[in-house]
Amino acid sequence: MPPSGSSQKDAYFLVLEAIDQGDYRPGDRLVESELAERFGVSRTPIREALQRLETQGVLTRDGRSLMVSSLDHNQLGEVYVVPAELEALAARLAAQHAAPEE
Known part of the structure; x- marks a missing residue:
């Protein structure tokens, strides 16, 4: 079963936040299996x-x-800005196109 969009997004923000907080510093090598274990997600996301x-x-x-x-x-x-803006745009568009009962 393919990973959900949510697990992909969560993995992205988990890794990004770890870098932002200094858990991983410039020059540090990132290993999929270690990150998957650390964050409790599969290797695909x-x-x-x-x-x-x-x-x-x-x-x-x-x-x-x-x-x-x-x-x-x-x-x-700046890396945080784009996803936040896209999510806000998606929410606005969904609200505009939602049926009244939604």
Whole structure:
């Protein structure tokens, strides 16, 4: 069964928050199996979270490994803005298109 959107989102924010709080510092290597165990989720949502964080520049690839990039607090804060804005937009659109009984 594929992971729910919620578990993917949760894994993403769990890893991002751990980086933001300094649990993982620039240059630290992130390992899927260790993150899955730490956060109590399967490896699939962790893998997808890591791919998303790599796309956003929070992580960089060094061969087969993913490492935390050197970002300042402002740059990392910008990563939080986009998902929050998209969720707000999705909620507004859902409310506009909802049937009266919804």
